[in-house]
Amino acid sequence: MLKRVFVAPDPGRARLRFATRAVLGIGLAVVVCGLTGQSLAGAVTGGLAALLALFTVTDPTVRGQAVTTALLPCVGLPVLAAAAELHDHPVARDLTFLAVVGAGVYARRWGPRGHSLGVFAFMTFFVAQFLHATTDQLPALYAAVGLSVLTAATVRFGLWCYEHRLPPTAVPAPTAAGGLARVTTRQAVQATAGAGFALVVGQLVSGQRWYWAVGATWWIFVNTASRGETVVRGFRRVLGTVLGIALGLLVAVPVQGAPVPTALLVAACVFVIFYSAAVSYTWMMLAVTMLAELLYGLLGVLNPALLALRFAETGVGALGAVLAVLLVLPVTTHTTTDAWIQRALRCVHTCTAEAAARLAGSATADPAGRVAELEQLLGRVRLSVAPLVHPLNPMLGRKRRAHRVLDLLDDCAREIRGLVTVAADPEASHDARLAAACWRVETAVEALTDGDASHLTATSARPPAEPALAHLHGLERALADLAEPLRARSGSRLVGA
Incomplete structure (x- = not known):
């Protein structure tokens, strides 16, 4: 698990920059809150607002990101007041909390901006419960949110703006025009039902920390699109929480809110949250749990009994999410898995075309940006396929096929990265054979996504000596090998029923 986080591919060191900038932005936001006389509650609220501004805003353009960031307080402050x-x-x-849950999930139908605003609204209500916020605290909390979002925006769009164009947030496409057939509508109903269960049972467990259960349900639903994904994510959330509690007993409890070590540990947790988010939900939850423990240490209420209560409330929240996706308007795993695999395959073709254009001398081709998009899509494929490859899945045939699909898609990504590296070399020249090889890649992708891949066969020819052609040869072979595991028994399902 440790290797998966710190050895996973990081093209362009995007995850490293993402995490480092987050530490800088959130740290500056907390410092600004302190310099303006904010209380500890204000600093916590401001730090969370900065974290969300840097973590959840994923519009495909920098301008879009700036607009969404500016809209965050417009959504968050009314929710905080309520x-x-x-x-x-x-x-x-x-x-009202349940209404915020339902509206926040439903907002995903409007893409990255709706997703970001929905998360910010939910977490604003959540932090109000965390801090037991009252109306007399509102002016200070308003100021903390405004200052922190402004500081995070200054870092993101001024001091360290490295984005040019990002792939859109992984929000599942609707399966129909409207009504309960729309995935986001079904998920909003599921999330509200699961949160209702968590709220009631969580209050029976603890009248003070019940909101932990609702928070667990909410975050399990974020970026999931099927019942299988949600069940696996619930398991990983509980596992990450358990590991975080164990680490907290060794680290956070002995520190007991001492300012300097707590600040350093909080910075480390923020880094791990951002660095691991794309590759390991378990590690992210470990860091989130540690961060919460350190904040409770600052508030002077951290003890082993509180950690045991957090585990119980997390279990309640996970159970609520699982029951909701199994019993309320379930969305099957294959529905979303097929869509993400096809999208990844189309991106493979786009990456190939961009690299070929760059080799042909085009100054506008951007294969590196497409590789980043491919990496994100492959991460979404892994999340969608996770229920099929889980060790507890008893369907061995489907598990083998899913593993084979993931391995071959990783082969495609490796060949694409190599091709893009060659294309970036200013001395690399275009070979006439590239056009033919790219055309074969396009044909293979079309056959795989159209469900008519029966004629695809792996080439047995010796790989060419030229680097670009060698990578294209490997890509052709991987695409041809994908035909067998992707050949669906029902014609429309790439990885089985």
Whole structure:
């Protein structure tokens, strides 16, 4: 698991820059809150606002990211006001919280911006419960949110703006025009039902920390699109929480909120959250759990009993999410898996075409940017296929086929990265054979995505000596080998029923 996080491919060191910039942005936001006289509660609120501004905003253009970042307080501040106003009215507070859950998930239908605003709204209500916010604290908390989002934006768009164009957030495409057939609508209903279960049972477990259970349900639903994905994500959340609690007993409890070591550990947790998010949900949850423990240490309430309560509430939240996706309007795994595999294959073709154009002398071709998009899509494929390759999956045939698909897609990505590296060499020249090889790649992708790959066969010819042609030869071979595991018994399902 450690190797998966720190040895996983990181093209352009995107994850490293993402994590390092997050530490800088959140750290500066907390410092600004301190310099302006904010209390500890204000600093915590501001730090969370900066974290969300840097973590959840994933519009495909820098301009779009800036607009979404500017809209975050417009959504968050009214929600914060509602949470504070309803602090002493439990029934109204709970119903409002569930409404925020449903609206936040439903907002994913509007793409990356809807997703970001939905997450920010939910977490604003959540932090109000964490801090027991009341109306007399609202002016200070408003200031903390505004200053922190502004500071994070200054870092992201001023001091360290490395994005030019990013692939869109992995939000599942709707399966129909509207109604309950739309995936985001079904997920909103599921999330609300799961959060309702977590809220009721969580309050029976603890009248003070019940919101942990609702938070667990919410985050299990984020970026999942099927019942299989949600079940696996729930398991990984519980595992990450258990590991984080164990580490907290060894680190956070002995520190007991001492300012300097706590600040250093918080920075380390933020780095791991951002660095591991794309490759390991378990590691991310370990870091999130540690971060929460350190914050409770600063508030002076951290002890082993609190950690045991966190484990119990996380289990309640995970159970609520699992029951919801199994019993309420379930979305099958293959529905989303097929779509993500096809999207990844089309991106393989696009990467190949961009690299070939660069080798032909085009100054506008951007194969490196397409490789980053391919890496994100392959990460989404792995998430979607995770239920099929899980060790507890008893369907061995499907497990083998899914493993084979993942291995061959990784082969495709490796050949694409090599081809793009060759294309980046200013001395590399275009070979006339590249056009023919690219055409064969295009044909293979079309056959795989159209479900008519029966004629594809792996080439047995010796790989060419030229680097670009050698990578294209390897890519052709991987695509041809994909035909057998992707050949669906039902015609429309790439990895089985």
